[in-house]
Amino acid sequence: MTSTNSRCPGCGSEIAVGALPYRGYYHASAECWAQYTQVLAAEYQDAVLFGQVHQLSVDAYAVQHAGGQHPDKSVCIHLVGLHLLLERDFKPFQVPARLQALAAEIKEWPHFAQPGRRALLTAKHVAEAASTREHAMRVRDWADQVWNTWEPHHAEVAALAERCFAVEARAGR
Numbered sequence: 001m002t003s004t005n006s007r008c009p010g011c012g013s014e015i016a017v018g019a020l021p022y023r024g025y026y027h028a029s030a031e032c033w034a035q036y037t038q039v040l041a042a043e044y045q046d047a048v049l050f051g052q053v054h055q056l057s058v059d060a061y062a063v064q065h066a067g068g069q070h071p072d073k074s075v076c077i078h079l080v081g082l083h084l085l086l087e088r089d090f091k092p093f094q095v096p097a098r099l100q101a102l103a104a105e106i107k108e109w110p111h112f113a114q115p116g117r118r119a120l121l122t123a124k125h126v127a128e129a130a131s132t133r134e135h136a137m138r139v140r141d142w143a144d145q146v147w148n149t150w151e152p153h154h155a156e157v158a159a160l161a162e163r164c165f166a167v168e169a170r171a172g173r
């Protein structure tokens with residue numbers, strides 16, 4: 001790696017410098033964020049990809065960029081997203097409403113310390129996929145890896161997810 005690379009503080013990915021400044025709250029380098037916007041663009045342009053893996057991409061990227069200014073609320077919500085998709089077999093289209101219910105329900109969010117180990121895969125790996133099929137496969141591998149690094153908090157995330165089921169039960173859904 002040369003000095004012309006930037007290192008993402010969230011996922012650790014090393015990418016040649018040159019992206020526009022990133023001003024959001026994710027713990028990400030501008031270059032890593034630019035890779036992520038490419039992933040999103042590919043998903044917005046393909047209805048199948050959007051339906052199958054977009055939610056996973058959104059949740060994996062957010063969770064992999066915890067730390068810094070990234071609010072606990074966002075980290076928690078996206079962890080619950082990964083839990084619903086990867087542990088509970090929710091369909092992607094079922095997830096946003098649950099996460100919104102959770103966001104409205106909880107006022108005090110727990111702080112989960114960032115995992116000690118990092119996933120090797122990043123948004124850059126997905127952005128470099130050569131086909132739609134490869135993109136989808138790479139998102140699944142990436143999301144699995146990211147979720148697995150958060151293993152020390154899996155039980156707490158599952159407990160948080162129960163809160164959104166409680167909201168639904170109260171609403172009689």
Ligand SMILES: [Zn+2]
Nearest residue numbers: 008010011032
């Ligand atoms: Zn990153």
